[in-house]
Amino acid sequence: MRLLAVVTAALCLWIVPAAAQAPKPAPWTGARRPDGQPDVQGFWVTIVYGMGCLSNPRSGPGCVDEFPDRPARPKAPSRVIDTTDGDVPYQPWAREKQKHFVANFAEPTSPEFIDPQQLCLPLGAVRQITWHDIHLLQYDGYVVFVHEGGHSNRVIPVDGRPHASANIKLWMGDSRGHWEGNTLVVDVANSNSKGRLSRSGDFASDKVHIVERFTFLDANRARYEAVFDDPSVYTRPWTFGLDLKRGVFDEGALRSGDENYEHWEEACHEGLKDVDSSLRSPASANPERK
Amino acid sequence: MRVSTIALAALTLAPVFGQSALPRARDGKPNLSGIWQVFNSANIDLQDHGAQKDIPAGQGVVEGGEIPYQPWALAKKKENFKNRATADPEAKCYLLGVPRITYSGHPFQIFQGSGSGLITILYEYAHANRFIYMNGSDHPAGPIEWWMGDSRGRWEGDTLVVDNVHFNDRTWFDRAGDFHSEALHVVERYTLAGPDHINYQATIEDPKVFTRPWNINMLLYRRKEKDVQLFDYECYGFDREKYYPLPVEEEK
Numbered sequence: 225m226r227l228l229a230v231v232t233a234a235l236c237l238w239i240v241p242a243a244a245q246a247p248k249p250a251p252w253t254g255a256r257r258p259d260g261q262p263d264v265q266g267f268w269v270t271i272v273y274g275m276g277c278l279s280n281p282r283s284g285p286g287c288v289d290e291f292p293d294r295p296a297r298p299k300a301p302s303r304v305i306d307t308t309d310g311d312v313p314y315q316p317w318a319r320e321k322q323k324h325f326v327a328n329f330a331e332p333t334s335p336e337f338i339d340p341q342q343l344c345l346p347l348g349a350v351r352q353i354t355w356h357d358i359h360l361l362q363y364d365g366y367v368v369f370v371h372e373g374g375h376s377n378r379v380i381p382v383d384g385r386p387h388a389s390a391n392i393k394l395w396m397g398d399s400r401g402h403w404e405g406n407t408l409v410v411d412v413a414n415s416n417s418k419g420r421l422s423r424s425g426d427f428a429s430d431k432v433h434i435v436e437r438f439t440f441l442d443a444n445r446a447r448y449e450a451v452f453d454d455p456s457v458y459t460r461p462w463t464f465g466l467d468l469k470r471g472v473f474d475e476g477a478l479r480s481g482d483e484n485y486e487h488w489e490e491a492c493h494e495g496l497k498d499v500d501s502s503l504r505s506p507a508s509a510n511p512e513r514k
Numbered sequence: 515m516r517v518s519t520i521a522l523a524a525l526t527l528a529p530v531f532g533q534s535a536l537p538r539a540r541d542g543k544p545n546l547s548g549i550w551q552v553f554n555s556a557n558i559d560l561q562d563h564g565a566q567k568d569i570p571a572g573q574g575v576v577e578g579g580e581i582p583y584q585p586w587a588l589a590k591k592k593e594n595f596k597n598r599a600t601a602d603p604e605a606k607c608y609l610l611g612v613p614r615i616t617y618s619g620h621p622f623q624i625f626q627g628s629g630s631g632l633i634t635i636l637y638e639y640a641h642a643n644r645f646i647y648m649n650g651s652d653h654p655a656g657p658i659e660w661w662m663g664d665s666r667g668r669w670e671g672d673t674l675v676v677d678n679v680h681f682n683d684r685t686w687f688d689r690a691g692d693f694h695s696e697a698l699h700v701v702e703r704y705t706l707a708g709p710d711h712i713n714y715q716a717t718i719e720d721p722k723v724f725t726r727p728w729n730i731n732m733l734l735y736r737r738k739e740k741d742v743q744l745f746d747y748e749c750y751g752f753d754r755e756k757y758y759p760l761p762v763e764e765e766k
Contacts, residue, residue, distance in 0.1 A: 257629065258540060265628065265629065335754070336758060336759070340758060345748065345751050361632070363625040366625065368634060368636070370636075370645075379636065386741070388741070418760075429760060483630065484651070487645070491608075491609055491660075493608070494684075
């Protein structure tokens, strides 16, 4: 029954995108931690990998094929799941801004065009889900994400405490969670919004309010959806969505019972060259590529 | 379903074993969970030091007072000291290694009590993290050179003992140029001295640099402010924030 419901929901996403919504929370029937939380610990990874483009997740920056010489892969569903065109509903000025980032991505002539990820800066709560994997840990009163990518982390209290002061802006935002049956609902505020949502210049402002829903469908599958509400940038709230599986980046699904997998250190900034080495002078930018 | 704060507090603070007033985890081990911070100047200089401009004086934390350098290494340390403003890896915002990350001066949070026993430590400085594996596993086969090393823990009575190897030779112990090689071996001991204090000891062994192993000792203090939490200190990000102005402010 549950599988059928999921398939139906997935079909709905395609047929009537505007009506798409996260799976309804179902009762949790699996193991629980001593503090009462559903026990969903382990490694989780997005099934379709990549952060080049929201509407065409397997493509590169600017939503064009990054590797045209390789065999084409099936197009993956847009990560924007509730707009008719599968794209972010930007206000006109914001769309121009996003396009401006894309136009300058490959040949950045000014540091603002360098994707923050390239400088080892934290990606923000949602984009981080699309990069490498999540070591999901649970402790009394907490869900903790330790991401392999850039060794970022998120601490998500699930004990009902209020958000930190809105004056304290954070790269990964300030997360507060609670469980609704099989669904971890996380309210993300206080984003400094200096990161980007993809390598195609997608962005939010520091007024963005994000509500994430991690719905754990069974021991090995989860649905992730995040609603972005930011009237200063978008014409309406929109929903980011993708499927997660138990597993790790680049290694497929973990073998059942393989609890000995360990994240190894991914230092990033420590090996970085100076920002200027990423820049091209305006005069040389285009000819160099031709 | 919200986890009850009151129930959690009762579980973590109740003296379940004997007469001990120490917080205990469900398995009876001392519960180190919480946000901790040092209140010393070890990050400036592990040894006794007088005040300088913008630098307070401080008592050393090295047992016996002196770090037992080999002669060539003492010369190297002095050279490091001269060049410390730029040569200190902290000045470049690099990961600080162990044990320096403990006494960087920034708070850190210990998470204890996962089903597997895995202890996770998150540090505010540069979102550094460590996993303390408690499952009896050995260090992975080397040679491996990590900034934060590889940590395997065990309980000796009420003391958490963490064995750390697989470091690189690029971190320092402090801003005074105290250094080590990739042969560094650090054994940390975390012992609750009360509900809100941890006696922290680290034994530092590096036969390429020192004439014998040596110890540092300090107290870790529990942060008790209401709703205290870790924020981010993206050390290397500050100079770059100017490259990422908020789009809305720019447009409107």
